[in-house]
Amino acid sequence: MNKIKYKKISFLLIAILLIPIIASADAVTDTIKNITNWVVTISTGVAVLMYTIGGFLWMSDAGNAERAKMAKSIIVSTTIGLVIILLAAGLTSIISGFVK
Numbered sequence: 613m614n615k616i617k618y619k620k621i622s623f624l625l626i627a628i629l630l631i632p633i634i635a636s637a638d639a640v641t642d643t644i645k646n647i648t649n650w651v652v653t654i655s656t657g658v659a660v661l662m663y664t665i666g667g668f669l670w671m672s673d674a675g676n677a678e679r680a681k682m683a684k685s686i687i688v689s690t691t692i693g694l695v696i697i698l699l700a701a702g703l704t705s706i707i708s709g710f711v712k
Contacts, residue, residue, distance in 0.1 A: 641708040648704045655697045662690040 630647065666686035673679040 641711055644704060645708055648701050652697060652701045655694065659690050659694045662686060666690065 630650070666683045669679055669686065670683035673683065
C-alpha cells in the first residue's frame with residue numbers, strides 16, 4: 613500500500629514540475645525537446661550519484677567479493693542506463709529536426 617502511495621506521489625510531483633516546461637513551449641516539438649532536456653539533466657545527476665556510490669563500494673569492499681560484485685553491477689547498470697537516456701535524447705533531437 614505504501615509503495616503504491618509513494619509512486620503516486622512521485623508521479624504527481626514530477627507532473628507538477630513539468631507544468632512550466634509544457635506551458636512555455638510554442639509547439640509540440642518544443643515541448644518534447646524541453647522534456648527531453650529536463651530528463652537528461654536529472655538523469656545525468658542521478659548517474660553521477662550512482663557512479664559515486666558504486667565507486668565507494670568498490671574501493672571499500674575490503675576483499676568482500678559480494679560487495680565488489682554489487683559495486684560492479686551498480687556501475688554497469690548506471691552506464692547502460694545513461695547510454696539509453698543519451699541515445700533517446702539524440703533520437704528525439706534527430707526526429708524533431710525532421711519534423712520541423
